[in-house]
Amino acid sequence: MKNDKLIFLLxxxxxxxxxxxxxxxxxxxxxxxxxxxxxxxxxxxxxxxxIIMVKYEQKDWHLKxxxxxxxxxLGTVGMIGYHILFFAALKYTTSINASIIAATNPMITSVLxxxxxxxxxxxxxxxxxxxxxMGVILTITNWDLNFLTHFTFNKGDILMLFAVVCxxxxxxxxxxxxxKYSPLIxxxxxxxxxxxxxxxxxxxxxxxxxxxxxTTWSGWTSVIYMAIFPTVIGYLxxxxxxxxxxxxxxxxxxxxxxxxxxxxxTLILHEQFSGLKLISAGIIIGGVYLNxxxxxxxxxxxxxxxxxSI
Numbered sequence: 001m002k003n004d005k006l007i008f009l010l011x012x013x014x015x016x017x018x019x020x021x022x023x024x025x026x027x028x029x030x031x032x033x034x035x036x037x038x039x040x041x042x043x044x045x046x047x048x049x050x051i052i053m054v055k056y057e058q059k060d061w062h063l064k065x066x067x068x069x070x071x072x073x074l075g076t077v078g079m080i081g082y083h084i085l086f087f088a089a090l091k092y093t094t095s096i097n098a099s100i101i102a103a104t105n106p107m108i109t110s111v112l113x114x115x116x117x118x119x120x121x122x123x124x125x126x127x128x129x130x131x132x133x134m135g136v137i138l139t140i141t142n143w144d145l146n147f148l149t150h151f152t153f154n155k156g157d158i159l160m161l162f163a164v165v166c167x168x169x170x171x172x173x174x175x176x177x178x179x180k181y182s183p184l185i186x187x188x189x190x191x192x193x194x195x196x197x198x199x200x201x202x203x204x205x206x207x208x209x210x211x212x213x214x215t216t217w218s219g220w221t222s223v224i225y226m227a228i229f230p231t232v233i234g235y236l237x238x239x240x241x242x243x244x245x246x247x248x249x250x251x252x253x254x255x256x257x258x259x260x261x262x263x264x265x266t267l268i269l270h271e272q273f274s275g276l277k278l279i280s281a282g283i284i285i286g287g288v289y290l291n292x293x294x295x296x297x298x299x300x301x302x303x304x305x306x307x308x309s310i
Contacts, residue, residue, distance in 0.1 A: 007244045011253040014237040017229040018310035019260030022095035022102075023268055024222040025087055031219030034087035036205055039198040042079060044227035046191040052236070053188040061185050070177050074186065075193025078170025083194075085163035093156025094271045099261030100135070100281045101160045102310065106251065107287060109168040135283030183239060230310050255285040257310065 028037045053061050063071060089098050174186055206212055241250040258281045265271040 003244065007241050010237045011241050011245075011250065012256065014230075014234040014241075015253050015256040016260050017234045018254075019099065019257050019264055021226050021230040021310045022090070022099045022261045023264050024225045025090045026095050026265075026269060027218055028222035028226070029087050029091050031215050032087075032211070032223070033205060034084045034091070035198060036202050036211065037087050037223065038080060038083040039195060039202045040223045041083070041226045041231065042191045042194045042198075044224065045231040046188070046195050048228070048232050049184075049188050049191060049235070052232075053184050057182065057185060061188075063185070063189060064180070067177050067180065070173065071186070071189045072193055074170055074174055075190040076197065077166050078174075079190050079194035080197060081166035082163050082170065085159050085166060089156040089159035089163060091156065093154050093160065095265045095269060096258075096262050096271050097154070097157055098160045099258040099265075100284060101157060102164055103255065103258045103281065103284045104135075104161075105164050105167055105171075106254075107284075108164055109171045112165075112168050112172045131283060131287035135280050135285075135287060183242075187235065234310070258285070 025037070032040070086098070086102075170190075177186065238250060241253070262278065262281065
């Protein structure tokens with residue numbers, strides 16, 4: 001029981017770190033392109049998490065040749081696709097909106113799992129997904145549904161929605177090789193794939209713009225924060241929680257991310273906050289929570305992925 005309380009506190013800390021990624025990302029995109037920001041974040045994270053993987057997985061961390069195609073997909077779509085779209089979104093929308101939309105990840109994962117992985121969708125789950133979808137629409141339109149007839153959506157909100165689709169695709173596809181490898185191994189190799197594939201593009205970008213010469217300590221601090229705290233430490237805490245509490249109880253904590261993001265964005269970035277945005281976040285979190293409760297059973301509990309989309 002005492003150990004559970006410690007895990008609870010650590011998971012709250014992890015969600016705080018994940019929320020901080022939206023704030024750090026907002027600073028980072030002022031000095032890096034989304035592509036280079038993604039590269040440097042995962043360059044540092046790859047080094048750290050690779051050392052951890054080798055230490056704890058010992059001799060069982062090598063990938064089989066036939067699984068490299070899947071891992072290349074995971075690194076390309078889940079890491080490169082999600083994070084480039086995530087950082088691009090932060091150039092056009094607030095970190096509050098981005099975090100609220102990111103909270104739909106479990107819902108979108110459920111939809112893709114039904115479409116491509118053969119999972120079942122009953123009427124209760126449809127209702128839960130519809131509730132979360134309404135929260136997304138209210139967030140994107142800023143509660144002005146007349147926007148739906150004019151299609152004048154915020155570009156950043158749409159990019160963030162596509163980013164979540166990329167991460168949901170990562171979650172669904174990763175289940176194909178999850179029985180063979182631990183989440184730590186899959187995440188580590190996905191990080192490495194992301195870093196290796198982006199390297200030549202970052203070199204080309206540096207040659208064209210010499211952006212590194214004008215990068216300040218503030219920009220590098222955002223990179224270091226995102227690589228260490230939400231990516232490595234947050235991930236490891238989540239894995240501890242999966243073992244101690246189970247996937248369903250752990251995933252409930254993720255609903256705290258938009259709440260912490262709203263608080264941090266208001267205090268640090270001085271973003272405008274309204275009660276309507278809080279209601280939007282509440283609607284999404286409510287729909288996601290209902291979906292997780294409805295789908296919860298022992299078999300699904302053991303098959304859930306241990307990855308976040310921050």
